Amino acid sequence: QSVLTQPPSVSGAPGQRVTISCTGSSSNIGAGYDVHWYQQLPGTAPKLLIYGNSNRPSGVPDRFSGSKSGTSASLAITGLQAEDEADYYCQSYDSSLVGVFGGGTKLTVL
């Protein structure tokens, strides 16, 4: 059971917009800790996608965006492409200073 809750799967057709939610609690996201997102393509290591709730590292397309409100966060992907098919994980920290991840969301591009 992961500390942060994500939907197990989402799907969308090419060109569509999808969102992935990440729900925490008052001891992690709600305590003011930032939320970060990672993309894991099949058979590869995770890659940083969004940091500090809404910031994109260099090289990440602006089709990816993040937001945070209260005890939750979300990742939005617009203009869905076949190459976006991957697992997506949110991550934050807990007030006991342990890292916490969501259970992951598998994105299927129809």
Added chain:
Amino acid sequence: QVQLVESGGGLVKPGGSLRLSCAASGFTFSDYYMSWIRQAPGKGLEWVSYISSSSSYTNYADSVKGRFTISRDNAKNSLYLQMNSLRAEDTAVYYCAREVGSDLYFDYWGQGTLVTVSS
């Protein structure tokens, strides 16, 4: 460019020990916190442990506390994870990751090393 290369994984019997290593290059290793994160087969990511840049601070997930020890050698640009009293549920790919200490996220990851605990 930043590179993190893990090694030391393998097959070990329950109750056994293993030491993982992570060789870092392409950045000033001594400036960064480092973490170990694992992923059981077909499962999600689980944070395992972190260590501060000067080794002053460490922390562990409850699932490994008392069994795993994180350490680093800044002179060798290397991170380690000593794993004792291994259990079947420790079977996973173990990633080392560079942590941006001020904002608590992982900006670079290694390719991972597989640890299998089985009799």
